[in-house]
Amino acid sequence: xxxxxxxxxxxxxxxxxxxxxxxxxxxxxxxxxxxxxxxxxxxxxxxxxxxxxxxxxxxxxxxxxxxxxxxxxxxxxxxxxxxxxxxxxxxxxxxxxxxxxxxxxxxxxxxxxxxxxxxxxxxxxxxxxxxxxxxxxxxxxxxxxxxxxxxxxxxxxxxxxxxxxxxxxxxxxxxxxxxxxxxxxxxxxxxxxxxxxxxxxxxxxxxxxxxxxxxxxxxxxxxxxxxxxxxxxxxxxxxxxxxxxxxxxxxxxxxxxxxxxxxxxxxxxxxxxxxxxxxxxxxxxxxxxxxxxxxxxxxxxxxxxxxxxxxxxxxxxxxxxxxxxxxxxxxxxxxxxxxxxxxxxxxxxxxxxxxxxxxxxxxxxxxxxxxxxxxxxxxxxxxxxxxxxxxxxxxxxxxxxxxxxxxxxxxxxxxxxxxxxxxxxxxxxxxxxxxxxxxxxxxxxxxxxxxxxxxxxxxxxxxxxxxxxxxxxxxxxxxxxxxxxxxxxxxxxxxxxxxx
Numbered sequence: 001x002x003x004x005x006x007x008x009x010x011x012x013x014x015x016x017x018x019x020x021x022x023x024x025x026x027x028x029x030x031x032x033x034x035x036x037x038x039x040x041x042x043x044x045x046x047x048x049x050x051x052x053x054x055x056x057x058x059x060x061x062x063x064x065x066x067x068x069x070x071x072x073x074x075x076x077x078x079x080x081x082x083x084x085x086x087x088x089x090x091x092x093x094x095x096x097x098x099x100x101x102x103x104x105x106x107x108x109x110x111x112x113x114x115x116x117x118x119x120x121x122x123x124x125x126x127x128x129x130x131x132x133x134x135x136x137x138x139x140x141x142x143x144x145x146x147x148x149x150x151x152x153x154x155x156x157x158x159x160x161x162x163x164x165x166x167x168x169x170x171x172x173x174x175x176x177x178x179x180x181x182x183x184x185x186x187x188x189x190x191x192x193x194x195x196x197x198x199x200x201x202x203x204x205x206x207x208x209x210x211x212x213x214x215x216x217x218x219x220x221x222x223x224x225x226x227x228x229x230x231x232x233x234x235x236x237x238x239x240x241x242x243x244x245x246x247x248x249x250x251x252x253x254x255x256x257x258x259x260x261x262x263x264x265x266x267x268x269x270x271x272x273x274x275x276x277x278x279x280x281x282x283x284x285x286x287x288x289x290x291x292x293x294x295x296x297x298x299x300x301x302x303x304x305x306x307x308x309x310x311x312x313x314x315x316x317x318x319x320x321x322x323x324x325x326x327x328x329x330x331x332x333x334x335x336x337x338x339x340x341x342x343x344x345x346x347x348x349x350x351x352x353x354x355x356x357x358x359x360x361x362x363x364x365x366x367x368x369x370x371x372x373x374x375x376x377x378x379x380x381x382x383x384x385x386x387x388x389x390x391x392x393x394x395x396x397x398x399x400x401x402x403x404x405x406x407x408x409x410x411x412x413x414x415x416x417x418x419x420x421x422x423x424x425x426x427x428x429x430x431x432x433x434x435x436x437x438x439x440x441x442x443x444x445x446x447x448x449x450x451x452x453x454x455x456x457x458x459x460x461x462x463x464x465x466x467x468x469x470x471x472x473x474x475x476x477x478x479x480x481x482x483x484x485x486x487x488x489x490x491x492x493x494x495x496x497x498x499x500x
Contacts, residue, residue, distance in 0.1 A: 008034045008201070011221060011236040013208055013250060014243035015039035016049040017184050017434045018427050020191035022240055022441040024098070027198050028463060029445075029456045035195070036234060038206045038223055040246075040329075045188030047327055048244040049434060051308050053394030055271075055286075055318070058180030059435035060088040062142065063116035063288040066300055068132050076128075076135040085141045086471045087439035089481055090464055094438040095187075096488040097463045103194050110187040112307045113491040115285040116179030117157065119171070119379075125290060126172040133174050140475040145176040160282040161303070164382045178482070179286060180491065181307050184434045211239070211253045211424075219254070219424055238448060241426035245326030245397040248338050251426040256419045260342040263400035264428070265350065265410060266326050266335060267361065269393035271317035272376055276387045280305075280314050289379070292360075303379045316376050318393055322361040326397050343400075349408025350400040357410070399428045414440055422448035438464070 010026060012019040015037055023035055041047065048054060061067040061081035069077045095111070098104045120129045126149055133147040148154055149172035155162040157175055165171075196202055203223075209231070210222040219239045224231050241247045241254075245266060251259040274280060288302040304315045326334035339347055351358070369390065376383045399411040414433050418425035425444050442460070446453055461467050471478050486492040 005233045005235065006036075007218075007235045008036045009237060010035045011219070011234060011239045012037045013221075013239065013241045014047075014246070015041075015044040015188070015192060015202065015204070016047060016242055016244055017045065017188045017191075017437050018242035018441065019240060020044065020049075020188045020195070021094075021437040022242070022444060023195050023200060024103075024191050025094075025438075025441055025445065025463075027195065027200070029452075029459055031198070034201075036201045036236070037192075037195070037203065038208060038221070038234075039202070039204050040207045040226065040243075042204050043189075044192040044202075044204075045185040047329065048394045048396070049184045049188045050394065051183045051185035051306075052391055053328065054184060054434060055302065055304060055315070056181050056183060056306055056308075057116075057286055057302075057304070057435070058088060058092075058111070058182045059433075060085045060116075060179070062145070062176045062179050063118045063174070063286060063302075064300065065118055065120075065129075065132070065288060065290055068136070070128055070131070074131070076132050078132075078135050078139065081136065082139065082141060082472055084436065086466075087436040089141075089466060089471055089478075089485075090442070091435060091438040092485040092489065093464045093466060093481060096485045098194070099488050104187075104190045107489045110183045110190065111489050111491070112181045113177070113486075114179050114181040114305055115157075115175055115177050117173050117175045117285050117287045119158070119161065119173045119287050119289050121167070121169050121171050121378075123170050126170045129172050129174060139472065140478050141472055142176065144178060145174055147174050148172065158283070158285070158287065160279070160380055161287065163282075166381070173287075175285070178486075178491075181286065181305065182435065183308060208243075208250060211250060213255070217421070217423060237423065239424045240444065241424070243327075245330060245334070245395050247426045247428055248326065248397060249334070251417060251428070252338060252340060254419075254424055254426075256417075256424060258417050258419060259426070260340075261346050261402055262417065262428070263343045263347040263350065263408075264326065264335070264338055264397040265354075265400055266323060266395050266397050268321040268323045268325075268395050269318035270321060270372075271315045271319075271391045271393050272372060272388045273391045274314040274316075274387050275311075275389075279387050280312050283314055287379070301375065301379065315391075316379065316388070319364050319367060319372055319375075320361055321365045322358075323395065325395055328392070328395050330395065346400055346402055346408045349406070350410055351408075353406075353408060354410055397428070416440060416444055416447065418444070418447050422450065442467070 061084040067081045099107050136142040137145045205226040207224045209224050214220050218235050221234045241250045248264045286304045291300045306313050306315050324335035373385050403409045414429040
């Protein structure tokens, strides 16, 4: 064991999209701060941020039906859709800033224009989709959205899905061309390459064994080199825990009161992937359906065109599953290891409340490939089993905590937990996650560096022109941002309809 101790200004745990984004923001705001990154794996963006471990959707609520809820009076609540759309616009503005200053290059390597569509079947669902379309299309953030229940028009939009469809059930879709496919793995690696050029110390294959508070209020990390077993101690005034599913365990180790009474429930995912060029050429969109009754929101079925390593493929899923691991590369004891005296009642309450979810996940685990093909054929009636393979996606840990809704409430979303003094923060949760990384990390900055925010504001506004403003209340700013980001990121005039 080594007694070597190193002091730095900021420590980022985990080399995913969140740490990459926070590190890049801080380097723009305070270039002279020293930043160290620790990652257990050999490369950046290998867990949740990896392109094969997430859906690659630029989540802007253009097609995800779970962001628009039907209220008891039959009207559609679009407040969450507006919020998520505005948060995604924050990300595109920041990425544009980085491209414009040559801090990252070749945006087509991480973002591509791709229509986003919602597809539903059945009279009740068609009525819902039409109401949703009317509510959204009147909003300046969702300009350009189209609705159709005409089979001829749907065949034009969705040839692969409509071909050989024999059902007489009503079917409808909405389409908006301003959607995107985002390769978060590629973006994460670009950002870490940039940080390395700015003298950020990135240590791969380094695991955090312990986190504790020192007498002067700093945080001391016991860090182990995975290969050599050598242990070092690193101290920082501020620590960000961005370790995906591994964040909960590290938050608990910190001992901060804000981390108590919080648990995690892991959900694993599988996708079906098609690389047959004849099939791939017939579909050019991200098409989201409705989640089955009892299914978690992140299990909404969708058929996606993906651009990975300059290759176009189709993904369908996700099929949910259960594993006690909190990371794809984690341990079978991860779930058990996070059950503590302060959260055991919270966890048990969640278990009692979510019996249907548990049953659903067990059923999903038991599905054969042919059963999964049957679900795929609800989207693509003539799908052939030999054209599709199974890819194991990432683990997502849903937050469990006590809320006004009751003890042990399962949270579907992204949450930041930070100490009262702002010296440590952890990111927990899942979707829309990566798409809203810039917004989420700006929230971390506001919470953890309140004494600096006023001085940093001009620079933040330079990076994100809409910072501090509501886009929905400034339609002219929406047009300006859409035009400039589309131009910078190469999202304009590139409609690649293979069937047009």
